[in-house]
Amino acid sequence: MPSSAPLKSAKSFRRNTQQRRHIRDVFERNDRPLAADEVLQLAQQKVAGLGIATVYRAIKALTGEGWLVSVEVPGEPPRYEVRGKVHHHHFHCLKCRRMFELEGCLEQLGKMIPPSFRVVDHVVLIYGLCSSCARVSKVPSTPGNRKAGKS
Numbered sequence: 001m002p003s004s005a006p007l008k009s010a011k012s013f014r015r016n017t018q019q020r021r022h023i024r025d026v027f028e029r030n031d032r033p034l035a036a037d038e039v040l041q042l043a044q045q046k047v048a049g050l051g052i053a054t055v056y057r058a059i060k061a062l063t064g065e066g067w068l069v070s071v072e073v074p075g076e077p078p079r080y081e082v083r084g085k086v087h088h089h090h091f092h093c094l095k096c097r098r099m100f101e102l103e104g105c106l107e108q109l110g111k112m113i114p115p116s117f118r119v120v121d122h123v124v125l126i127y128g129l130c131s132s133c134a135r136v137s138k139v140p141s142t143p144g145n146r147k148a149g150k151s
Ligand SMILES: [Zn+2]
Pocket: 093, 094, 095, 096, 097, 098, 129, 130, 131, 132, 133, 134
């Protein structure tokens, strides 16, 4: 007589696999590094009853498999992105805390390094305001900014 335990674990295994697939989808559809709470927010639209603990577990597993890599931001929870992307850097918005990808690299980077040094890797993280945050907090032009005496 079969017990119900294997059936139950098969069910929860299937649910985990499904949840993980949706979490992978979120990373593939959003082409920028995501923090765990962003993943939860984005995946919740598709997966009812998804919790932050499940998201953390999935991220941990996907990082362990080498599918995700973490992107560190000093003083912030790590972001994660799909591994194996072409060389790029990151822009961190100080207002909405979203992180974006920057294509390419800094050309003058090599010139900063003393000739006797050998570079192994580098990280470039730019801080600022993303386009939607910069638009909102745009400083209105003050009288001092206007061209004086040309009216
Ligand atoms: Zn922003």
